[in-house]
Amino acid sequence: MGDGRWRTAGSALMRVIVVWAVSTLTMLVLAGILPDFQLQSDNGDSVTKIAFTAAWGAGAFGLLSALVWPVLVRALLIVPALVLGMLVFFLNGSLLLVALRLIPDGRGAANPETAVVVAAVMSAVASATSTALAVRDDNAYRRRLSRLADRRRRRSGADGGRSGPPGTVFIQLDGVGHDVLARAAAGGLMPTVAHWLADGSGHRLTPWRTDWSSQTGASQLGILHGSNFDIPAFRWYEKETGDIVVSSRPASALELQRRAIVRTHDGGLLTLDGASRGNLFSGGADQLALVLSMAARRGKGRRSRAGYFAYFSDPANAVRTALSFVAEVGREISQSTRARIRKDAPRIKRGGLYPFIRAFATVVERDVVVAAVIGDMFAGRTAVYADLVAYDEVAHHSGPHSRDAENVLARLDRSLALIAKVAEHTSRRYRIVLLSDHGQSPGETFAGAYGLTLKDLVRAGCGLPVPRRAQRTKSGSEARDAVRTALHRPVEEGGTDTAAAPSDPVVLASGNLGLISFPDIDGRATREQLDRRHPALLSTLANHPGIGFLLVRSEMHGSVVLGRGGAQTPVSELADGEGLLEPFGPGAADAVRRTDTFPHVADVMVNSMYDPATGCVHAFEEQIGSHGGLGGEQSRPFLLHPRTMSEPMASRMSAGPGADGELVGAEQVHEVLRRWLRECSGPQVPLTSDDADESGGADGTAAAAG
Template sequence: MVPAGGGRLLRGGRVVARVVLVWVLAVGALNLLDTWLTGFSMPEWWQPTVCALLFGVLSAVVWPLVLRVALPVAVFTLGIGSFLLLGAGVLAISFAVPGVVVTDLGTAVVVAVAVAALGSLVSSVVGLDEDELFFRRAARRGARSGTSGDETMPPGVLLLQVDGLGIDTLRRAVRTGDMPAVARMLDDGSHGLAAWHTDWSSQTGASVCGILHGDNDDIIGFRWYEKDRDHMMVCSSPEDAAEIERRHSDGCGLLAVDGAARASLFTGDAAHTSLTMSALPLISGAGRRGRGRDGVGAGYYTYFANPANALRSGVGALVDVGREISAAVRQRRAGVRPRVSRGGFYPLARAATTVIARDVVVSAVIEDMMAGRAVVYADFMGYDEVGHHSGVERFDTLAVLRGIDRQIGRLHRATQLAPRRYHIVALSDHGQTQGWAFADRFGESVEALVGRLCGEPQPDPRRGAHSESSSTAESWQVDAVLAEASSVGGPIARRLRDRVERAGGADRPRTPSGAPGAVARVAPGVVVVASGHLAMVSFTEHEGRVELETIEREYPELLPSLVDHPGVGFVLVRSAEFGPVVLGRDGLRRLATDVVIGDDPLVPYGPHAADLVRRVDAFPHCADVMINSRYDPVRDEASPFEPHVGSHGGLGGSQSRGFLLYPTDFPPPHEIVGAEALHGVLRGWLRHLGHPEPQRAVRGSPV
């Protein structure tokens, strides 16, 4: 066994060896560049040695100081700007060393990139993990300041969210070797695996708000319409995300006690946040209740302070752009169905999510561990993003999943080096269900369908208000589908039409604009919102919830045509006579009494469907008509109302089945239904570890 003092000497020797090796290789690289690179000249033998030393000082000392001022340049150029700045530094070195010639900034950037690449290469060759060096520096700094890890502190927890990864896909990925780090955690018995069932709205907004704040009441979808304000709420809007958190936070969120939120929609009342949507409106102002906000700098600064990191992520991003273009071409050539358009800016946006954001989030988490923070919640978004465009388990989607798995493994190793003991809990906010997009399959979007049934033919039926039209997929003829539905129809459609004929009544006059008109109408007085596998219809000229009987009178073809449509699984409406009613093609279910007439339309959606739908019906902003896409259990497919391949947001299939990977030292969870229940499990684990309870504030007040 090596004594502690000997261990420090050994580690110090490895660091010195690394510095010397980088210096020697940098000298050799500068000599090669002198030979090969036009516009770069070092005629004297001593010049490469001196320049390599000065570049090392620039990278290790001067560059981090410069980055504190120039961080926005690195942030908004995804790291490319950092090399422009380093190139300027190389130019400065050439002016300082007599006889060295660097003709322009482009040449200087090439030199900077080459030398930075050596730093990354040497770290791999000598087997030194940058995280190890990171934590050593933290331990030394903590020892000097008296803030090093306290053995009496309860263990910290890393909550790592793999956005959109359902438990079925995770199990297959573990079996096929696409997630070896997770497989090792399961195989060695350190972790167990459990499933959890999402709410009806199986999307990040409802799930993360429920997980972090213990409350996701009245979050209808990723986007939804609020009739009383004539406003479209969108979870990815900073202002709307802040408003959602204001409504649901009581100051007692999961991260309220010394927590951090990284790349999340909501803060969980954390004192430290970065890349978190609900906190963005606060970055330029004072934090809530005196709490600081790390803003965009957390993770970014630590990551880009090392030029080799920027190079590694830049190369990784370029590789991912190439992988995306190649995958899209292969899909088109092979005639793969379903698929969606993947051109334009998407390859760059994908790389920013799957590589740049992932690496920065990991850097921020390591920084949180170095600081000894109690609970850290981080979201890896890459799998969900690529799954939407490529498919749930296609080869390039699984490549992204392998990259996330490597980062989970890296953080798992880092827990052994942190000044405080940490446990890792991995989870997903929902899964994904694959299918052919509604507009591509049926020739018109759900917005166009509802608009036409409400008397307003759409000029571009394939384009929805919140989607893009796809020119790559063939579609069925709309007229044939609707003609069949109208002429034959299911028993529920016939029953609805009979009710309309018996009731009679004239149409109610409507203003063409559907005033005040802040949100686009698909027909006068009709707003339709699509959110994955869920669509919501609101009639703006009526206050409050519009009842089934009124809808039948004013739009007699709407409900019969919807329940008979082959892309619609079920429809929720409120009846003056029976209360909430779920309508399907071959049957209905009255939720107030659970009376079923014909076939229960909720059976294909699982044993929890009735309770989840009943809960949403009670939400203040529940739409007048709620539409869930049709799920085919034989093929495990459903057609989303947005232009996605893999999608989520409603009920049906894997989208509702998230996963929870947890240490076996923790009390095992029982059946988990809903994000609020998952919050309770996580809260119980923190309590089990000895974490203090946060002080509760008044719900809905500023926190």
Template sequence: MSPDDPHRPQPGWWSVTLSDVGDALLGLVTTALGLGVAIAVVDGVSASNPGSVLLAALAVAVGDLVLRPPLRLLARVGGAMGALVAGLAAQVLVAWLALTLLPGLHVTNPWAVVQVLVIAAVVMAVGRWVWGASDSDYVVGDVLRRARAHARRAGEGGGAVPDERPPGLLVVQLDGVAAPVLAQAVDAGLAPTMARWVADGTHVVREWWAQAPSTTPASQAGLLHGAADAICSFRWWDREVGRLVVTNHPEDAALVERRLSDGRGLLADGGAAVATMFSGDAERQHLVMSQARRGIGPGTSYLRFFASPFVLARAVTLTVGEMVKELYQGRRQRVRDVRPRVPRRGWYVVLRGVTNVLLRDLATSVVAEQLVRGAPVVFVDLVDYDEIAHHAGPTRPESMRALEGLDRVLDTLVRVAAAAPRDYRVVVLSDHGQSLGATFEQVAGRPLVDVVRGHMAGPGVDAVQASTDDEEWGPLNAFLSSTAARRGDERSRVLGPQGRDRRDGRDGDAPGPGADGAVSPDVAVAGSGNLGMVWFPRAGRRLVLEEVEERWPGLVRGLAGTPGIGLVVVDTAARGLAAVGPGGVAWLERTGGGPAIDGVDPVARYGGQAADDLRRLGRLDHVGDLVVLSDVSADGHVHAFEGQVGSHGGLGGAQNRAVLLHPADLALDDDLLADVEGRRMPVGADRVHEQLLRWATGLGLRRTATRRAADDEAEAAGEPLAGGLAAGGPAAGGPAARGPVAGEPAAGERAP
């Protein structure tokens, strides 16, 4: 937010503490109500009068404050899981003391204390939801109160937020949101926060082109590291390690980051990464997939989430509610015979609840902590919309409603940023969009691996297929792997299809012929949305068309002619990359002479940018011997090679039209823009990364080469660093250099 943002609280606002008092009273009332209901229904606990219940509620609130300092110490030692255990134990202890020591209350069964705590917490969550306090403000309520108090102490005279605060940059990724979908949400009144920014002129909404592979791993490799070319798909056969690599597996994400990181990512120089796939070389890393084996960050960052009875119970209660809502919405699609659709049962129901409520609230709380602590650049990925849209469809009602929840998260974070020690500019972007369509298996009658095997004229062909139902397991598996890291266990905890399908138990960076030394399969097939890839691992290198035809005559033509497939990209010895369609061939590189198109151009239906994207994709490392794109209809419908009705990964429809909503005073540099179908926009995540870097550097949030050299010399000589960042950043002793909020770990502290 800029200083002249009309929605930024004006000086003097923070000196009024009625909101703090009101929130405290609301908390006291809901706690008393929860305890009263719990005492009434639990055997073994009784109260002689309402005053005793109110006194117990007050004791719980006081006990929570008294135990915070020792809990912080325990959280520092025990990390995030230590914070969870300590927080739950503290809740039980406070409730037990209140129910056994206060007059008018009687407990005959120790187990009844736990029952009272659980029931009271649920009643509190429901009560505050009825009151209207269901947004994320209450997830970070304690952070907001501390931020307000800190701002009052930092203000001059009247206790207002200081007018001269060093800048900061908050980047919020709305996973999978296409620019047209956001426009629909704004028109429908589902995104009032973002709509207000644009209407008031503080922000400008633009598009950027998410190149194929239009997947989260590729886009985040570009956005965070400027290295999108390091990733050819969501899943691929890696000839170096001799197996399929799945980027949302913590071990594989770590392997990929080691390849693409140069130490100077977007979040270097003190930035914070929250709930991302890669770290961006952040100093503060929380819920980062590639770093899961090192833990999910300092326990103190999670303490207030885990230790608060209301916050944790609210998250758990709404998680269960989200599961019930998914069951209802899935049944509604079946009853109404909505088409296209996919099954929405099984583990996805649980994963939707955990990912879209519990982990989102946790991520929101951690981001708020980083803002209050003054991290110069903060990047967070919110996956709610993407998870639902995969199974429901990009513009179905439940998917659009997910955007409403994300917009409330943005509003909450802006409120926190208004009291932070930095003047944060907020950039909202997506990593790609999604396209609607029936699955390939629904169209062709069988999965891609069976089609490939059939055209290889050998039913006994040894084939391995990457699981197509593992994407939603990623955040949960990252969290589980981090808990193993706290015990010194270096193995990732992998649930779901990817856990069953992993072909070896090695760490993932030692080359080998295959699973446990076994011979590699004849063919490996993987799908990423409507982008499919086929490898022939036993060849040891990428085959060209002439070699493929010699070994499996008719394979490429057969694939290109299969219903639901639009084209097959293959390298040729004679003329370079070719896109083979059912009625013609497009020569993408035009080497060796001859016409650019033979017959009907199979690329034209994917848009004017498609040929450039396919040329680039066809030359990436680890790319398949054959690259397959599903067909695309005139209205942009595609066919995912996964069990998804909303998909992304290839080309066609809105999946490549990503969002870039940025402050109006941070302009896009024209040299980073290109023409895409008559519009100027950044093409590729690497260009967006470069723009974010330029903004961060212009705001003084990145060390210059001269400053880095000076700091390196000082460190080598054992001298203190100069402090602060590049020109315009916080100087030593300035507002952002006063240290963290009392009781917080020092900047850069990580879980072991």
């Protein structure tokens, strides 16, 4: 053995000894603090004997964690992520109880509750100590990062360089608009992104334009599977089945993915040695973690849970994530309380389960996805697509330009920095591409501005009963007056008007996009049918100050767009920059025309008002940062890519680029990403199961440290 190997072995042995010593001291301190945790006999022991007992217990616990823990986690991969996250603590405590039983003479004892606490603290301290030692020893840190890469090179017979075809990591920053990213980088919130954008760094920022449905379901399906045809919104009603399709439901996501594959006759962007992490759809990848569409599948679909192994194989990861989770819950409660005291406007309620939902999105999902991406890079996979949803979740409730959302961007930038650092140590070169699926537009909610929901307004316009709070609003009163005038007689309070034969409408919201469907009208309802049944409805909606325009089909004129004061424009004659769509900017006319061709377009499509001066819209949901329709930053996401890749508009897209040269629609983005993957295609090195298994255990700790 050469001098270098002796030094490596000696350094590793010293780290083990130091971690063991620190763990022993931690166990001694905990034994002195916790009354139900003891390391001595009932008659008392000498200090030396107690120290020996602690050293024995710490050593046994460390060995069990190293040898038994990965096996336990692998056996529990069928357990859902949240359950597994909580179960980690009980399993960790159980390992400590076993370790205490291995101490001679039965001197170690703890009740189960105390064992969970002791195990969590010891795992966190041991991991922190090990990480600190590795960081201090730069060579050790580099060896730790590149161990799997070296093994793959030796196995494949490649030389020590990185001359093969590069892999590509696509990181989706959910909900981050082009302008938000540019401001965050320029303002110092995202130094990693700022470095990429700096002169000479070799990256280019390119905006693109969403379809009318500016939300993750439509955008990500188009990006990953090449088609988002017939996706009118985040949720919609399908008359032939009577079902409400919601993109965030596993069964719906699986069906939408199936429809896209049937339409394109292609498995998706990631079919060649790909990995899908934290997404709604698989993209055709074999390696899956936190993929919603696969959660609805049985048997083979369980492979998506294997990604958890990359994170939970190290119990310290769960401890750190749990502490960060609790801290994030406290941060949200503190921030919402301050906003309420300051009487910030606009503002929505942020109580109930929301603090925990936010903590899951900003901590748990981020940690697991980043760990999985790092594991994929060490495994040398060709294409990885991962979605980080933290900003989108916080911006919905705090606002896209709020300090809360800015803080999330700063933390996401640190995750990007970690991924970039790891890319320096992998056996395969990686190009990192950032992109978003949509942006977000700020604004007071429709209900906050007018005192009633879109559903209330629709029901009032149909002469159907509405809550008393809605009856007392100006909008509700005007709607009922319009119904009385149209019917030439009063509408009974709390009742329906049977002469008008009203059907109970299905009213759904996707950000500032509303969808109204009438289940008892076969096919797509026409304007004439609706005027006969509900003569005040369309005028009530079109003339409301919170609504920008309506899309409805006419028997006489084909599909038309309706606006205030009786304005009407056939869809075939729509043009950007004029008429009802003038405030909504370039691409609005084509977006409306395309959606009008969808089989499942709603009977009435409702887009909220948009104020170009403020960039504000009115969400029909309880969101002060929203997306889903037309208007403002929500329709302007971005691509951030190395300049070594070809220009996004280098070749003509199948749907044709926009008149202003921008990418238009998620399907065009899919073609760009597919072209970039083809440009780097080359012979692939098969991935073995040993590499995949080991990458999880090695990389989870590094990801959590970020």
